[in-house]
Amino acid sequence: MTSRAYDGPADLVITDCTALVPDQDGQPGFVEDAGIVVRDGAIAEVTGSAHAAAVPAGERIDAQGRIAMPGLINCHTHAGMAALRGIAEDLPIEQWFNERIWPVESRLTDEDVAWGTRLACAEMIRAGVTCFADHYFAMDKVAEVVSECGLRADLGWAHFSSQGPEAAARSLDFALAARGTAGGRISTSLAPHAPYTVDDADLARIAELAARHGLRVHLHAAENRDQTEASLARHGRTPIEVLRDTGLLDVDVLIAHGTGIVERDLPVLAAAGGRVAVATAPRGYLKFGWDTTPVAQLAELGIPVGLATDGAASNNTLDVWESMTLTALVQKSVRRDPTWLTARQALHHATVQSARAVGLGDAIGELAPGRRADIILVDLTGPHTLPVHDLASTLVHSARSSDVTTTIVDGRILMHDRVLRTLDLPRITEALTRRLPDLVAYEPGERIQTYEG
Amino acid sequence: MTSRAYDGPADLVITDCTALVPDQDGQPGFVEDAGIVVRDGAIAEVTGSAHAAAVPAGERIDAQGRIAMPGLINCHTHAGMAALRGIAEDLPIEQWFNERIWPVESRLTDEDVAWGTRLACAEMIRAGVTCFADHYFAMDKVAEVVSECGLRADLGWAHFSSQGPEAAARSLDFALAARGTAGGRISTSLAPHAPYTVDDADLARIAELAARHGLRVHLHAAENRDQTEASLARHGRTPIEVLRDTGLLDVDVLIAHGTGIVERDLPVLAAAGGRVAVATAPRGYLKFGWDTTPVAQLAELGIPVGLATDGAASNNTLDVWESMTLTALVQKSVRRDPTWLTARQALHHATVQSARAVGLGDAIGELAPGRRADIILVDLTGPHTLPVHDLASTLVHSARSSDVTTTIVDGRILMHDRVLRTLDLPRITEALTRRLPDLVAYEPGERIQTYEG
Numbered sequence: 001m002t003s004r005a006y007d008g009p010a011d012l013v014i015t016d017c018t019a020l021v022p023d024q025d026g027q028p029g030f031v032e033d034a035g036i037v038v039r040d041g042a043i044a045e046v047t048g049s050a051h052a053a054a055v056p057a058g059e060r061i062d063a064q065g066r067i068a069m070p071g072l073i074n075c076h077t078h079a080g081m082a083a084l085r086g087i088a089e090d091l092p093i094e095q096w097f098n099e100r101i102w103p104v105e106s107r108l109t110d111e112d113v114a115w116g117t118r119l120a121c122a123e124m125i126r127a128g129v130t131c132f133a134d135h136y137f138a139m140d141k142v143a144e145v146v147s148e149c150g151l152r153a154d155l156g157w158a159h160f161s162s163q164g165p166e167a168a169a170r171s172l173d174f175a176l177a178a179r180g181t182a183g184g185r186i187s188t189s190l191a192p193h194a195p196y197t198v199d200d201a202d203l204a205r206i207a208e209l210a211a212r213h214g215l216r217v218h219l220h221a222a223e224n225r226d227q228t229e230a231s232l233a234r235h236g237r238t239p240i241e242v243l244r245d246t247g248l249l250d251v252d253v254l255i256a257h258g259t260g261i262v263e264r265d266l267p268v269l270a271a272a273g274g275r276v277a278v279a280t281a282p283r284g285y286l287k288f289g290w291d292t293t294p295v296a297q298l299a300e301l302g303i304p305v306g307l308a309t310d311g312a313a314s315n316n317t318l319d320v321w322e323s324m325t326l327t328a329l330v331q332k333s334v335r336r337d338p339t340w341l342t343a344r345q346a347l348h349h350a351t352v353q354s355a356r357a358v359g360l361g362d363a364i365g366e367l368a369p370g371r372r373a374d375i376i377l378v379d380l381t382g383p384h385t386l387p388v389h390d391l392a393s394t395l396v397h398s399a400r401s402s403d404v405t406t407t408i409v410d411g412r413i414l415m416h417d418r419v420l421r422t423l424d425l426p427r428i429t430e431a432l433t434r435r436l437p438d439l440v441a442y443e444p445g446e447r448i449q450t451y452e453g
Numbered sequence: 454m455t456s457r458a459y460d461g462p463a464d465l466v467i468t469d470c471t472a473l474v475p476d477q478d479g480q481p482g483f484v485e486d487a488g489i490v491v492r493d494g495a496i497a498e499v500t501g502s503a504h505a506a507a508v509p510a511g512e513r514i515d516a517q518g519r520i521a522m523p524g525l526i527n528c529h530t531h532a533g534m535a536a537l538r539g540i541a542e543d544l545p546i547e548q549w550f551n552e553r554i555w556p557v558e559s560r561l562t563d564e565d566v567a568w569g570t571r572l573a574c575a576e577m578i579r580a581g582v583t584c585f586a587d588h589y590f591a592m593d594k595v596a597e598v599v600s601e602c603g604l605r606a607d608l609g610w611a612h613f614s615s616q617g618p619e620a621a622a623r624s625l626d627f628a629l630a631a632r633g634t635a636g637g638r639i640s641t642s643l644a645p646h647a648p649y650t651v652d653d654a655d656l657a658r659i660a661e662l663a664a665r666h667g668l669r670v671h672l673h674a675a676e677n678r679d680q681t682e683a684s685l686a687r688h689g690r691t692p693i694e695v696l697r698d699t700g701l702l703d704v705d706v707l708i709a710h711g712t713g714i715v716e717r718d719l720p721v722l723a724a725a726g727g728r729v730a731v732a733t734a735p736r737g738y739l740k741f742g743w744d745t746t747p748v749a750q751l752a753e754l755g756i757p758v759g760l761a762t763d764g765a766a767s768n769n770t771l772d773v774w775e776s777m778t779l780t781a782l783v784q785k786s787v788r789r790d791p792t793w794l795t796a797r798q799a800l801h802h803a804t805v806q807s808a809r810a811v812g813l814g815d816a817i818g819e820l821a822p823g824r825r826a827d828i829i830l831v832d833l834t835g836p837h838t839l840p841v842h843d844l845a846s847t848l849v850h851s852a853r854s855s856d857v858t859t860t861i862v863d864g865r866i867l868m869h870d871r872v873l874r875t876l877d878l879p880r881i882t883e884a885l886t887r888r889l890p891d892l893v894a895y896e897p898g899e900r901i902q903t904y905e906g
Binding site: 082083084085086087089090091092093096119122123126127283285286287288289312316317318319329330332333335336337338339340342343381382383384386387388389390392393394397398400401402425428429432433436440 | 535536537538539540542543544545546549572575576579580736738739740741742765769770771772782783785786788789790791792793795796834835836837839840841842843845846847850851853854855878881882885886889893
């Protein structure tokens with residue numbers, strides 16, 4: 001609580017907010033009349049507003065009527081697919097992939113991915129997302145976009161066995177070259193597509209490389225019940241058992257979706273030697289008529305479940321706030337238990353568990369001294385968030401991503417009063433509008449891969 | 454397509470929008486470069502933008518980049534409960550009603566209901582809602598608020614048999630006195646609470662009164678599966694069969710929720726002599742762990758299903774846009790069929806079917822000459838709604854209520870550029886903030902009624 005005037009002015013001081021900080025049990029709690037002091041991209045102090053007001057600063061934000069909370073983390077997305085938002089609707093997954101998405105993706109250029117990613121980053125910054133775990137192609141371009149827009153990201157260059165060993169090598173080269181770039185905001189993962197598109201030998205090699213180079217692995221697995229059943233029919237093992245048998249559960253691994261995780265997978269996950277996390281994107285599961293991620297069972301195993309949106313081509317939005325709300329609602333629904341998952345638990349998934357899921361549990365996900373200054377301000381003065389009887393439920397069940405007024409990463413303001421500071425939306429729109437007609441023209445037969453579940 | 458200059462200037466002209474209008478099959482379609490001419494509170498023309506631009510007008514809106522569509526209709530709510538948003542979270546329905554809601558409601562004054570309703574109206578206008586079907590107490594006060602804020606509403610004064618015959622008489626007196634007031638914007642319904650709180654004799658009397666006075670009936674019925682089972686256990690009939698036996702299916706009736714409608718109810722509903730409609734509020738069903746409204750089965754019977762939010766105390770929001778999105782998502786999920794309900798079908802529920810549900814199928818729900826000018830403008834230039842490949846899916850799956858820039862009822866602009874014109878939100882907030890501590894203080898034992906399912 002010292003003023004630290006001897007350090008010179010702070011970079012940024014936020015005053016007069018209510019801060020979402022852990023309570024004595026490590027669960028989300030709220031402190032009123034709070035102030036936040038940011039130095040060198042990190043949170044220096046979370047303190048009283050009056051104290052913070054006295055700290056000299058290069059930039060100040062009066063956050064009256066607003067909540068300060070850790071920025072949201074999109075734990076699994078394909079940002080570039082924002083360009084394909086809405087191209088394939090109301091279809092079953094096989095048709096969605098084989099007739100629409102993979103034919104179009106086979107035509108995507110690196111520049112298309114870059115513009116799609118810019119659009120995605122604009123959307124995410126406006127929605128209070130400060131970090132995203134991206135799993136896609138042309139990741140060198142994606143890294144450039146991350147560098148220019150100021151977001152934090154964990155990047156993995158996706159590959160299939162069908163693309164040959166060069167694709168796997170490129171994924172590794174990228175992971176080694178890009179990690180720690182963009183002023184430390186980029187971390188990297190190895191990114192095999194999924195156990196049904198990457199063979200066991202390749203998965204085992206990836207596990208070995210991950211261990212050798214201290215890399216995490218980010219992949220799709222047990223995306224839905226059909227995949228699990230197809231896997232069992234094919235070789236008698238579930239996708240999670242394939243991860244175990246190929247060594248991927250002995251390294252740090254982020255599993256996207258996991259709605260097809262079944263009872264017999266739970267002891268397998270419990271016995272994992274590496275840090276396992278799951279990313280849940282509940283909107284798409286509703287839309288495709290799938291089960292949802294077994295959040296309660298994973299919670300019992302201590303496995304963090306981070307929030308995600310998947311790509312906008314399936315999910316239509318990159319709105320992690322909506323994923324938080326839907327996680328609370330859908331978990332109550334599938335368990336037929338209105339007392340679980342609570343609003344506070346949903347906030348825990350959105351903050352601490354999401355940070356752990358992307359391997360940044362010590363760096364982000366909490367407003368605390370020493371953490372990176374990834375902060376959002378949320379306006380609670382709109383009629384739809386009044387009155388406030390319980391802040392956690394106001395945030396999870398009444399507030400929307402559109403109530404985020406300010407998005408800050410590493411102490412840098414990327415959006416303030418809903419105005420983007422680092423991306424030029426009209427230019428992005430113009431580039432995509434020019435390119436799209438060619439991109440989405442449908443030519444049967446073309447495709448990057450075949451989906452068989 | 455005449456310019457009608459001889460009629461003198463139009464009241465309002467909207468140019469350069471894309472208009473949601475029925476296609477040749479009566480399904481939602483879109484017309485680009487459209488203009489809308491409004492005279493005397495009604496839509497005079499939906500025409501080309503250039504043509505509309507030439508019409509002299511008192512007020513003009515350039516709606517470039519925006520969709521013009523019929524205002525949303527909240528087919529079942531308890532607006533005054535907005536004051537209680539978030540007071541009882543993560544609880545089972547019995548505890549929610551008996552320990553929290555009904556004790557607090559027993560302390561609500563008429564003034565509390567008025568302020569809560571003002572807050573609700575502010576929220577709904579900001580969310581693009583132009584009409585709401587309200588089922589609550591102190592409806593004379595609610596009618597005053599509707600009159601002052603400019604919304605359209607169907608109002609029903611709720612009552613229980615336990616309140617004695619005076620309560621039923623007051624509900625009828627109000628329905629007869631208030632209908633057609635507020636410049637014709639108020640219609641009324643009789644509003645018995647539900648078959649489990651209003652006895653059969655009272656329900657039969659209400660059906661008779663409805664027939665005699667040409668009034669509609671708006672009530673809760675078959676809210677969830679437990680209610681249906683309790684009803685069967687009590688007297689061997691489902692709540693829908695009780696409606697039939699008391700004559701309520703021979704008048705025009707709006708049934709709230711109906712998630713407990715079972716197979717044997719379908720022929721009963723099919724045989725109804727009156728116009729039956731159902732209001733669905735899917736968010737609350739997820740939250741309480743209920744089934745959802747059987748929309749597909751009702752569609753097969755030709756029963757309109759309107760969108761609703763219920764009260765904010767259970768639903769947390771009055772965001773009908775979210776109800777539209779969730780209806781699409783949840784229907785796909787419960788039927789495990791990604792091809793149904795489509796985005797276009799969701800828009801049909803939000804417009805035509807919701808208008809029918811509140812008994813205003815000829816007056817609102819469509820942008821067409823002669824209809825009341827209840828119009829909203831929706832901005833589709835945000836990064837989260839770009840690019841547009843398919844307008845219906847952009848609206849249902851990417852856009853949000855916060856993208857509504859303008860809300861118009863009877864040709865009067867109630868919100869423009871997200872600024873409310875008829876309600877003073879700071880004054881509403883101040884009044885509620887002063888009153889709330891007393892209101893929510895918990896005193897065990899007090900309650901307005903007992904919920905037994």
